[in-house]
Amino acid sequence: xKYLTRITVDKRxxxxxxxxxxxxxxxxxxxxxxxxxxxxxxxxxxxDENEGHFQxxxxxxxxxxxxxxxxxxxxxxxxxxxxxxxYRFRLRANPTKRSNKGDNKGKRVGLYKEEEIKxxxxxxxxxxxxxxxxxxxxxxxxxxxxxxxxxENKLNRVDFEGVLEVVDREKFKTAFNDGIGxxxxxxxxxxxxxxxx
Numbered sequence: 001x002k003y004l005t006r007i008t009v010d011k012r013x014x015x016x017x018x019x020x021x022x023x024x025x026x027x028x029x030x031x032x033x034x035x036x037x038x039x040x041x042x043x044x045x046x047x048d049e050n051e052g053h054f055q056x057x058x059x060x061x062x063x064x065x066x067x068x069x070x071x072x073x074x075x076x077x078x079x080x081x082x083x084x085x086x087y088r089f090r091l092r093a094n095p096t097k098r099s100n101k102g103d104n105k106g107k108r109v110g111l112y113k114e115e116e117i118k119x120x121x122x123x124x125x126x127x128x129x130x131x132x133x134x135x136x137x138x139x140x141x142x143x144x145x146x147x148x149x150x151x152e153n154k155l156n157r158v159d160f161e162g163v164l165e166v167v168d169r170e171k172f173k174t175a176f177n178d179g180i181g182x183x184x185x186x187x188x189x190x191x192x193x194x195x196x197x
Contacts, residue, residue: 004077005032005058009070014054017069021145022047022155022186025056032064044179044190046092059177059190082173084166084195089135091160091191094183095120108182110156112140117158124180125164129171135162145186155183163196 009017019028025047030036033043043060058064066072095117096108111117117137125132138159145153166172179189 002077003058003060003063003074005060005064005072005074007056007058007070007072008053009056010053011049013069019054022143022183023145023153025187026185028067029056029058032058032067033060033062034065036062041185044184045187046190046192047187057190057192081195082169082176084197086163086165086196087193088196089132089160089162089164089191089193091121091180092188093121093124093158093160093181094155094186094188095140095158096156096182110140110154112156120181121160127171128175128180129168129173130164130166130175132160133163133165135160135164143186155186155188157188164193 009019017028019025025045026041029043029045030041036042042062043058045056045058047054047056064072064074066074095111097111097116097120099107099109111120114137117140121132121135121137141157143155143157145155176191176193178184180191181189183189
């Protein structure tokens with residue numbers, strides 16, 4: 001990924017654009033890359049709801065075409081940004097595991113117990129070339145969205161925040177570019193990082 005875009009939009013304007021849930025946001029942000037319909041998604045995003053407005057972060061391979069709604073600020077990410085050893089991080093994730101029970105066998109099911117969620121992050125961190133320290137875990141929240149006519153699809157949302165230490169640079173770069181965990185097309189898995197110098 002090469003470009004980081006921050007989008008600030010008033011809630012009323014966002015709702016007027018039809019961005020009511022995670023799938024709507026994905027569809028709205030995809031319009032910032034005209035001419036690429038039908039291609040594989042090449043961006044990660046995260047949307048935070050604040051008092052009176054939404055703030056979205058968009059990490060993309062391609063530069064965005066600024067849309068007519070919201071305030072858009074884009075910067076190119078330098079290679080040196082990923083060369084530090086420690087970072088403050090935020091991660092909104094959809095912690096899941098494969099079920100081995102009954103009708104759900106083989107399907108992804110959400111994790112809700114804090115210990116299971118922490119273990120999930122430890123496994124993902126190892127695969128992603130870093131280890132965590134001094135992090136907090138939010139209580140799981142159910143996010144509902146409508147997609148392709150199916151109402152009330154549900155995802156399990158957990159926010160992590162803390163400090164990470166890079167132990168494998170190439171794996172870390174891949175995780176930064178590709179995201180962590182499942183449901184990345186629905187606003188999950190994007191690492192937001194700030195170097196600690």
